[in-house]
Amino acid sequence: MEIFRLNRTEEHDNYAARFGASDGIILVFPLYTDAMPGIVMAFIEKLSPWIGRMKGKRLGFIIHSGFPEPAHSRYIQRYLEWLCSKFQAEYAGTCVMGGSEGLRYMNEGSMDNKRLLFNRLGHDFISRGRFSPDTLKRIAGKEKLPVAMRFWFRLTGFSNAYWDMLLKKNHAYDTRFARPYSVE
Known part of the structure; x- marks a missing residue:
């Protein structure tokens, strides 16, 4: 192998x-x-x-x-x-x-x-x-999470916990919704 x-x-x-x-x-x-x-x-x-x-x-x-x-x-x-x-x-x-x-x-x-x-x-x-x-x-x-579990993830924000931790660790949490390329 x-x-x-x-x-x-x-x-x-x-x-x-x-x-x-x-x-x-x-x-x-x-x-x-x-x-x-x-x-x-x-x-x-x-x-x-x-x-x-x-x-x-x-x-x-x-x-x-x-x-x-x-x-x-x-x-x-x-x-x-x-x-x-x-x-x-x-x-x-x-x-x-x-x-x-x-x-x-x-x-x-x-x-x-x-x-x-x-x-x-x-x-x-x-x-x-x-x-x-x-x-x-x-x-x-x-194959798919039960509806109640999907709702819980959204309600608690748990599904974002890992990404939020990384953003905070890299001092980027406050700018997570920034849209630097948007044309408005």
Whole structure:
């Protein structure tokens, strides 16, 4: 198993060449404001020589985001399924995990369940060539938060707590509604 870090953009050509030589690939990336990061898209564009030439190869994806609901990532999931068809690769599935922004604040013990699920995901990819639908469902959790919880988030401002903390830490809280480019 090899790990390639796409933030090393000078290596994208090398990674793209190795992409087609691999039997199984899992591409992991975060979701930023409902979209695939540009650095990931730049890498995917480097893969154009492999279009239609990956029969018998498996391709899986893991998308994580700060949004608590996996519903935000389903549009990208559909794009990734389409991408597999363009490559003529076997689609191994897309794992969608919301709420990952908060993971760095969790203690090790509370991460055990997620770690076990991701280990199972990797095991399924190696042994079966695809992600288990049950494991994907367990990692994703509820597709949408219950209405009462969404209302509570809005009412209490809890959903903004993390961002407000960052704004205060960077002395930008008082200007959070600034519109420097507006024409009025």
